[in-house]
Amino acid sequence: MSELHRDVLIIGAGVAGASVAKELRHLGFEGSILLLGRELDAPYERPPGTKDYLAGKTSRDDATWLHPDWCEEHDVELRLRTSVMKVDTDAKVAKLQGGDEVSYEHVVFATGANVRRLRLDGTDLEGLHYIRALRNADSIRAELEQVEQVVTIGGSYIGCEVAATLTGLGKKVTVLMQEDHPMQNGMGETVGRYVRSVLESKGITILGGQEVDHLEGDDERVERVVTKDGSTIDAQLVVIGVGAVPDVMTAKGAGLELGESGGIVVDAHLRASADGVWAAGDCAEFASELYGKQLRIEHQDVAIEHGRTVARNIVGKDEPFSFVPYFWSDLSDWFSLQYLGNAAGGYDEELIRGSLDDGAFSVWYLKDDVLVAALSIGRNEDLIDARRLIATKASGDALKTALPDLSTDLAAL
Ligand SMILES: Cc1cc2nc3c(=O)[nH]c(=O)nc-3n(C[C@H](O)[C@H](O)[C@H](O)COP(=O)(O)OP(=O)(O)OC[C@H]3O[C@@H](n4cnc5c(N)ncnc54)[C@H](O)[C@@H]3O)c2cc1C
Known part of the structure; x- marks a missing residue:
């Protein structure tokens, strides 16, 4: 066990955390930076996990957002496979997995989100997948040879993108969801009907207004999805995309204020409720000056821009987060959707x-x-x-x- 001091400690090596480190160096910040993440891979983009990476068209390296070489050249200490276990915001000390303690001037919570899990009978069967990490996409790809029929549970962009990609790989896909039309939530019925018509024209079955009751398998592997109205849909692979929940385990332990969305409450400058504490990305519920309320947004570009704002404020720029939220979704090469605002x-x-x-x-x-x-x-x-x-x-x-x-x-x- 050792005791270290770093001027800036960043918890979470996703794009939000990586963006803080990158922007700090870009601004000429000369203090010490420790970027810590519990995943095995250097900071990477998650979007390809349902798109080109899942399709086998791009590599893991293409998705890397911050290379370890860059970190070395810019004196950013990148520690992977390491969790922050506890943060004492009064003493300004964090305890890492393995026992090391790091004192800091600034700590940034960039801990992202985790998939929301369905707790239903049969969800322990083989062939059931969630996608958050690129490694989840690897697991799906590894099973594809033994799969003819796929069900995606959830009709948001995750379910739709997976459906499009796996259809492109020759699978027969059904999208099952509570809402009437895919992508309807947040984007409205017009867009929902349009997305539905495109997916159906490509041979995807859309089952709207449906709820899953349980999953069944004759052996250890999933064989069918059973809905609340008793219908069954055969599937050898099921991908669940029913939302994400902010990862606030460490923030909770540190006594930070959490908001209605479950995210870490930060002001318009992305400052949290304790001195020297900031939050960025999917885990942050920020005071949006544009919309006049607390918002938590799970978009890659918001996470990156959050990271930049935090860095700018660490070096004393005193700027509110003013980026207009931006999101995109690609459904195979059928169409691309771009969304601005909220x-x-x-x-x-x-x-x-x-x-x-x-x-x-x-x-x-x-x-x-x-x-x-x-x-x-x-x-x-x-x-x-x-x-x-x-x-x-x-x-x-x-x-x-x-x-x-x-x-x-x-x-x-
Ligand atoms: C499959 C998929 C497709 C997507 N597609 C799109 C898209 O097309 N367009 C778009 O705009 N957005 C998309 N998104 C959303 C986008 O990827 C996220 O908004 C973005 O990844 C958020 O980045 P983040 O850094 O805040 O969080 P994350 O990427 O979740 O990174 C947080 C990291 O912190 C780590 N961590 C958490 N707690 C600790 C701890 N205590 N100690 C150490 N490490 C910790 C986590 O393990 C994780 O690696 C997609 C997301 C997924 C999952």
């Missing part, structure tokens, strides 16, 4: 620009007449203006008339 808190109006029939449209979400989010499928050029309009809280009748009218120049709004 309509999860609700919206009361949806305006469409372009044509759903042509697969080239943007959806504009308004709440109380104010633009809160925008989505594009095949009209990414709209998003440049969407970012500006969301950031400036654009509103009013002129905006509502202009958005669906293809003859208006959005740049002029």
Whole structure:
């Protein structure tokens, strides 16, 4: 056991934690930095896990976001396979797995999220998968040869992307979900119906308004999924994508305040409830100045921008997090969806620009007449203006008339 001091201790080596380290060095910060993660791999991007990496088209190395070589060159100490067990925020000391103790000036919680698990009969059968790490995608790929039929439980982007990728690999896929249409939650019924029509046109079966009761297998391996209404769907592989929960074990132990979403409460500058403590990425519930409320958002680019904001504030820039949330999803090479802003808190109006029939449209979400989010499928050029309009809280009748009218120049709004 040893006692160390590091100026900045970062807990969690995902993209949020890695982004703190990267930006600190970019800003010329010369203090010591320890980036600690419990996974085996250097910080990597998770999105390929349901897309090209699962399809076998890209490698683990392609997904690496921060290389150990960069860390060495920039004097960032990267320790993998190591958990932080406890943080004493009064003494400013963290206890690591193995017994080492690290005192710090600043500690950043970038502990991410874990998959939400279904507790049902049969969920211990072989052939059942969740995807959070790239290694989970490896496990799925390793079983594919013995699989003809797949069920994804959950119709959010994880379920839809897995369905698209595995269909591309020749599997017969069913998407089973509580909502009526895939991706409907948060993106609305128009988008949900569109996604459904594309998936169905590619041979995927969509079972909306359904709840899983249990899973069955004749031996040790899953053979079928049984729904609450008694229907059965044969499957030799089941992928569950029913959301994620913030990983706040260490934060809880440290007595940090947790919010309604279960995330670590931080202010607009991403400062937590104890001195020298920050949070970034999926685990952080931050005070959004743009939306005027606490938000927790699980998007890769939000995690990266959170990391940058924390770094900038550690070096004394005193800046609020002002990035307009951005998210994308690719369904094989069928279409790509880009989403800006946040309509999860609700919206009361949806305006469409372009044509759903042509697969080239943007959806504009308004709440109380104010633009809160925008989505594009095949009209990414709209998003440049969407970012500006969301950031400036654009509103009013002129905006509502202009958005669906293809003859208006959005740049002029
Ligand atoms: C399969 C998949 C596909 C996705 N696709 C998209 C997409 O297309 N577009 C998009 O915008 N977003 C996507 N996301 C979401 C995006 O990947 C996340 O928002 C992003 O990974 C969050 O980064 P993070 O660093 O906050 O958390 P994480 O990536 O979860 O990293 C946190 C790390 O901290 C570690 N940790 C936790 N506690 C401790 C501790 N006590 N000690 C040491 N280490 C600890 C964890 O093991 C983990 O490695 C996807 C996510 C998944 C799982």
